[in-house]
Amino acid sequence: SYDRLLQLTSVTANGVCYRFTVEEVVCPPKLRSSLFTTAAVDNIDHNPSSATARDSFHCTGISLVQHPTSESPGHDRGVLILNQSAPTMKTVAPLPPAYTN
Template identity: 60%
Template sequence: MLLYKAEQIVRKDMMAMQYIFNGTFETGCQQNSVPQSLKTLVGMIFGGPYVKMQSIEAHTTLTISQLLQFNSSIRRRKDSSTVFHSTEREPLLSIYLGLLLHAETRKRGLIYKMYFLGLSLSYDRIMNLSTALGNLICEAFNIENVVCPAKLRSGVFTTAAVDNIYHNPSSNTGVHGNVGVKRLNYTN
């Protein structure tokens, strides 16, 4: 009966938790994507009720908590073999793993395997996020009326250079010529 009551409390917090990915992985975002009651329960399962033991396994506790949050659903149908993941409760671990796999491998099959294991977003969801991130960057370029890397920070002196490019005139496709040096200085 005690386990049932604890489960009801934690599950209520999990279903009420909403965290929508805004396109960046900010400091502390993983901790904010899962409820504290879930992290506490998982930490107590790993290390008992001792605070010192919970702090030692904090990364493992956070990882398991995010996977539990990702794979939980309000109601699953008995006859359904598919898993429904709410976009309002996607922990950042699953988003990060999906985007990382796509960026490194571009393999749909591998991403689907990780999705069916409950570790990553689906390939289609990753494509939606990728498109949304690209659109956000294009909007920022239009608003600022300048095209520059999204990682440029305000107040930081930045220098970029394009070096000479020499073509080999003896190659079959080579064209003789060069491109001059351009130096761009940005101060924000």
């Protein structure tokens, strides 16, 4: 049902927000900690010049690449822990002010 979908998405989003509060970083859960990581950031702009084009597109693409070695494989950050004690929650907690300001 829609209510169950809302509960699942809220619990997942709140788990991500909690992990941000603990780790003070937002990144994919598969990234390993204590591992040399590089980032590539680029703007993506599509500004069509066609006479029939109606929209343009602007965003930022971010790629993270980790460089494990046999001496430094990094550490698994573990799975995202979901709060099962609030299964009826259907809202996402607000992000911390440090993230939104």
